[in-house]
Amino acid sequence: MKINGKKEIVFLDVDEGIKFTLNCSVDSGKPVGTLEWKRNGQHLLFGVHHVSFTFIPNESDNGDNYTCSARNPATDYPLTRTIQLFVNLRPRVILTADPSTNVNEGQMLTLTCNYTSNIQYDKILWLKKIDTSSNSSEHIKSGYLSISFDKITREDMGQYICQVTNRVGTDSLKINITVSFPPRTFKQEVIYNINGEYGKLSTIIIDINCYPSVTVSWAQTAGGKLGIWTTNPNGKVITLFNHKFSLESTILPTKEEHFGSYHVIVRNSRGSVELIIQLILKEDSKVNVFPHAPVCSTSDAVDLFCNISSKKNVHWNVIWEHYFNGVHIRTLQGITDQQSTSLDITFCDFKDEGQYICVWNAQNRRLIGSTLLAVNGIFVFLSYKKCDKKMIIRSEI
Structure with missing residues (x-):
């Protein structure tokens, strides 16, 4: 008796989803024997001299026993042979986000791509989409089961796809990551x-x-x-x-x-x-502030100028307001001469960065102009503390 052309066979490898045929034949016997295929003891089909069973293996077939038996009137006991099926499974991807699929900007995020299969993967691919309606995607990483963001940003927002491939097939899963952050201009x-x-x-x-x-x-x-x-x-x-x-x-x-x-x-x-x-x-009336977008380095000086063009003879009170990211930092007094004022920042540091608003007040009128100051920073020591001969230094750029 031969199974798939071999006399000595105990295990048979097949691939999930690929059509496969089990063949059983005998070379001798008079009269011609009747052959039967059984799966786990349950009848499948009969044949004469040769019997074939064609099917598409799936995960539930893995480990099944297939028995071919041959008998004729000349034998009291049938000739049998049993093989066990080993189904090579394509990967099933499981994609998770820790701590969540929606995180706050600056938090840590880890995406993990697990998969189930009984054979090793050949390739792992991470892709990213910004537009979920498009077929185009960006390749971001290969060969790793996880990707991490130490401090996630709004630019990391998108749809992430993990694609796992082994020699049987490919599976992929998508996950949408959103990053929450407060409104800013x-x-x-x-x-x-x-x-x-x-x-x-x-x-x-x-x-x-x-x-x-x-x-x-x-x-x-x-x-x-x-x-x-x-x-x-x-x-x-x-x-x-x-x-x-x-x-x-x-x-x-x-x-x-x-x-x-x-x-x-x-x-x-x-x-x-x-x-x-x-x-x-x-x-x-119109307020002009210049320079338009000044830049200074730490310890350097910068002068901001503001003037008002007004056709009316009005007495104006002038102040400067300093904001950073929409938060009011301080109110400053400049040097004012009629319809112009200046603000001298003698030693720039990171605390001076932000928007400077020149405010002109007169009776029921309030006119404003602004400019945005950027500071090229270096490390600045804010504080230090001695503790058991160890010095702890806090610094910012």
Whole structure:
């Protein structure tokens, strides 16, 4: 008796999902014997001289015993042979995120790609998609069962795909990772100058960076008629992972006192930022601040200048406000001469970085201009503490 052309065979390797045929034949016997295939003792089919059983192996077939028996009237006991099937399984991928699929910016995240199979993998591939509706993806890593982010950022947001391949086949699984962070304007600005005219709508458009999306509300007004805020994804492709939005609303001024400061609160589940909209009467007073985007190195000096062009003979009070990431840091007094003022920062360090707002106040009017100061930093010692002959030093860049 031969099984698949071999007389001596105990185990037979097959691949999951690939059509396979078990053949059983005998070379002698009179009269011709009747052959039968059984699986785990259960009848499958009969044949004469030769019997074949064709099937597509799956995971449940692994370890099954297949027995071929031959008998004729001349024998009291059938001739039998049993083989055990070993099914090589394609991988089944299990993809997990620790601690979660939604994390806060700056947290650690580990993606782990486990798989089940009874044979070794040949290849592991990690891919990333930003647009889940597209077929295109970015290859980010190969050969590792996990990837880690020590401090995850908003740019790491996306759909991650783990693809495992062995000699039988390939399996893959997708997981969506979102990164939450508070709203911020793209240039860290908190003040926006908008020109307006009596009886005409002034449109305000502010680009914001955040996840998840935000709610927007008016916090303080100068009395003009306020529009409703709308929030729209900012970009050509709208995806699950949008973190750039455009905020839009309107102000309708009808009186002189309607020109001035309007405050807006933008918030999501991670935090909030207060923005100032300065509605300026067109062709009236205008505030200029220069340099536009100054840069200084630590220990160097930088001068900021601000002037106002006003057709009216008005006495102005002037102050400088310092903000960083939308948070008020301090109020400063500059040197003012009629319609100009200057602010001297003698020794730049990292604490001086941020937005500087020049504020002109007169009666019911408040006009504002701003500039953004960047500091090229070095290590600065903030504090140290001696403890049992060991010195602990805290430093920041």
